[in-house]
Amino acid sequence: MNEEKELLEKIEEVTSGKSDLEELTPCVYLETGESLEEQKKQWPNEDPSKHIDFSIYPLWIVTAEALPEGFTDGKEVFDYMVNYI
Secondary structure: OHHHHHHHHHHHHHHOOOOOEEEEEOOEEEEEHHHHHHHHHHOOOOOHHHHOOHHHOOEEEEEOOOOOEEEOOHHHHHHHHHHHO
16 A cells, blocks of 8 residues: 555656656656657657657656656556556
8 A cells, every 4th residue: 555655646746747757666757748858859869769749648657668658647647557566
């Protein structure tokens, strides 16, 4: 139950605008689409994520192993991530 509470707190940090990035679990991050749009300007053209339109979702889960996945709100992120904690 503490893990769920901690996950909710991390999601709230991003959805409330207090943070653009939170590590939800080891090597799994929640980041705002706005932040990713800014960052991708610095990425090499060969980066497969460079061509993603991060403005279509306000929240994204980012890992090193997969392409980012977009979410519409914190509840959707929690429902997805609760299976991994």
